[in-house]
Each structure stands twice: as structure tokens, then as C-alpha cells.
Amino acid sequence: MKTQGANRLLKECALEEKCAYLPEQGQTTHYKIIAHCSPTYCDHLIRRGWRRFGEMFFRPICSDCRACESIKIDVAAYRFSRSEKRVLRKNEDLSVMIRRPGMSRKHLELFTDYHHYMHHHRGWDEQPVTPRNYYSSFVHGYNDFGYEVLYFDRERLIGVDLIDILPSGISSIYFYYDPEYAGRSLGKYSLLRQIKMAKERGLPWIYLGYYVEGCQSLMYKRAYTPLLQLQGRPADEETDIWTDLPS
Numbered sequence: 001m002k003t004q005g006a007n008r009l010l011k012e013c014a015l016e017e018k019c020a021y022l023p024e025q026g027q028t029t030h031y032k033i034i035a036h037c038s039p040t041y042c043d044h045l046i047r048r049g050w051r052r053f054g055e056m057f058f059r060p061i062c063s064d065c066r067a068c069e070s071i072k073i074d075v076a077a078y079r080f081s082r083s084e085k086r087v088l089r090k091n092e093d094l095s096v097m098i099r100r101p102g103m104s105r106k107h108l109e110l111f112t113d114y115h116h117y118m119h120h121h122r123g124w125d126e127q128p129v130t131p132r133n134y135y136s137s138f139v140h141g142y143n144d145f146g147y148e149v150l151y152f153d154r155e156r157l158i159g160v161d162l163i164d165i166l167p168s169g170i171s172s173i174y175f176y177y178d179p180e181y182a183g184r185s186l187g188k189y190s191l192l193r194q195i196k197m198a199k200e201r202g203l204p205w206i207y208l209g210y211y212v213e214g215c216q217s218l219m220y221k222r223a224y225t226p227l228l229q230l231q232g233r234p235a236d237e238e239t240d241i242w243t244d245l246p247s
Contacts, residue, residue, distance in 0.1 A: 008035040014061065021212040022067060032057040039145040043166040046207050047240045049230050052164065052173065055141035060210075061233055067213060070230035071245055072169065073206040075198040077226050084192055091189045095152040101139045102148065106157045108134060110178060117179035122217055138162050138174065149190065153181070161190040169205030170198050191224065211245075 011033040019027040033055050034041075042052065049070040050057045060068045080088070111129050119126040138148075145166055151159035159177040163170050172194060177186040194206055211221045211229075221227075227245040234240050 006036045006038045007041045009033070010035055010055070021210065021215040021218065025065065026062075027060055027065075028062050029058050030061045035141075037141065037143055039143070039166055042143070042145055042164060042171075043168050044236070046164070046166060046171045047168065047230075048234045048236070048238075049240075051209055052141070052171070053137045054139070055136075059233060068210040069212070069245070071208050071211045071221060071227050072230075072242065073195065073208065073224050074226045074228060075169070075195060075204055075206060078195055078199075078224070080192065080195075084188070087185045087189050088192055091151075091184055091186070093153075094158070095154075096193070097150040097152070098147055099150070100148070101142045101146055101162060103131065103135050103139050107160060110157060110160065111176050113179055114176040117182075124217075149193070151177075151186065151190070159186045159190060161194070163194065165201075165203075169203045169207055170194050171207040172209065187220070195224075 009032060012031065014028055014030050017027055017029060019025040032045075032050075034057060035055055037052075037055070037057075045057055046052070048059075050059045059070075062068075108129060108131060111134065115124065115126060115129070118124040142164075145164045147163055147165060149161040149163065150157060151161070156178075158181045159175065161175045162173040164173060172191065175187055175190050177190075191206075198204075198206055206224075208221050208224070208227075210218065212218050225245075225247065228242040229245040231241040231243060
């Protein structure tokens with residue numbers, strides 16, 4: 001599929017950089033910058049293992065490593081466990097708003113607090129966020145498919161879930177939350193709500209991005225079965241083939 005009409009390819013390149021998932025390794029990443037991307041073409045790319053931040057689409061293309069597995073949840077076959085139902089009930093008192101992505105002082109403060117918490121809790125690199133960086137990653141380029149799901153405890157913003165709602169499913173982009181509410185399992189709650197939303201809309205898949213064995217921050221994804229994994233890194237003109245991910 002060519003980037004025609006609404007899809008305008010601004011830049012395409014491959015860069016050698018530090019691996020985002022296995023810090024002791026390097027990574028080769030393929031980037032596309034696409035302006036006015038259509039829902040159909042975004043869906044086309046996501047199904048082939050790309051991820052989106054703003055107008056930037058990327059995927060790893062390392063020649064000697066296949067640790068990054070693109071995975072997706074089979075929504076129709078998904079059954080909520082007892083513990084997951086408890087998480088949903090525990091958070092029934094929260095208010096939820098779904099809207100186009102935005103940026104406010106509260107967004108930036110919450111994002112900063114979350115990353116400060118994860119720096120101490122998981123050893124993440126702590127990088128100050130600027131309004132410009134946040135806007136370019138999470139607001140710019142949402143086009144006709146990007147949304148944010150906001151979670152409130154009364155008037156207090158406690159969680160932000162950034163998603164794309166595409167023809168074949170929901171692409172889960174990024175979630176961050178107030179560390180003071182860590183006991184509510186908000187990360188799990190937000191993903192369970194994505195699954196509920198997909199079921200209600202008749203969408204077959206939740207695209208979870210990459211799973212990397214040995215990366216602690218991504219281990220949670222294996223719990224949401226049944227899962228499928230993408231075979232290889234298919235080009236635009238190639239068919240995407242997904243197979244069951246072994247338990």
C-alpha cells in the first residue's frame with residue numbers, strides 16, 4: 001500500500017541506537033514520519049509491527065536479534081478472570097472521559113510524577129518532559145483515530161490512556177498514572193477497559209506493541225491471553241501473518 005492521498009510521507013530512515021528494551025544491546029530502528037495519516041493506512045502499519053508516537057511510526061529491524069515480538073489480544077476469545085473482574089469492580093467509582101488527545105499542566109505533572117516513580121520502582125531512565133516533547137509524541141498526529149481515555153477520582157486526574165481506534169482494533173500506545181493510586185492496579189484496569197471497549201465496538205484485536213522476553217516492564221503483556229504474534233517484519237506489499245503465541 002502506497003502513502004497516497006491523505007498519507008504524506010515526510011521522512012523515512014533507519015537509525016542505530018541503544019535498545020529501548022534490552023539496555024546492554026544496540027538496536028536498528030526504521031522510522032517513517034507521515035503527515036495526515038489515514039485510519040486505514042495507520043491500521044495497515046500497525047498490523048505489520050509498526051508503533052506510532054505523534055506523526056512518527058517506528059519498528060525495530062535488527063539483523064541479528066528477534067527479541068521484539070509484536071503481539072495482539074484476541075478480543076472475541078478473551079474471558080475476564082475473577083481477579084480481573086475484581087479490578088474492574090474496585091475502580092467502578094472512577095469517572096472516565098474519552099476525547100481527542102490534549103495537553104495541560106495536569107497532564108505534564110502526572111507524566112513527570114509517573115516517570116519519577118518508575119525511575120525508583122523499575123530503574124527507568126529519568127528524562128524531564130517538556131511541553132514540546134509531550135505534544136509531539138502524544139497529541140500531534142492523532143488525525144481521525146487517536147484518543148485519550150482520562151481517569152478521574154472526583155475532580156483529580158489520576159490516569160491517562162493513549163490509544164488509536166482503528167478499523168481492525170485498538171492500538172494501545174501509552175498509559176501513565178498517579179503513583180499515589182498504585183494500589184488500584186490502574187495499568188491493568190485501563191487495559192481491561194480497552195478490551196471491554198473493543199468487545200462493545202465489535203473490534204477483533206488489541207494491539208499491545210512489543211513483547212520482549214527479559215524486559216521486566218513488558219512482562220505483564222503475557223497475562224492477557226489468548227495472544228497472537230506477528231511473523232517477521234512484513235513490508236507494505238506483503239501480507240501480515242499472525243500465529244498463536246505459545247503459553
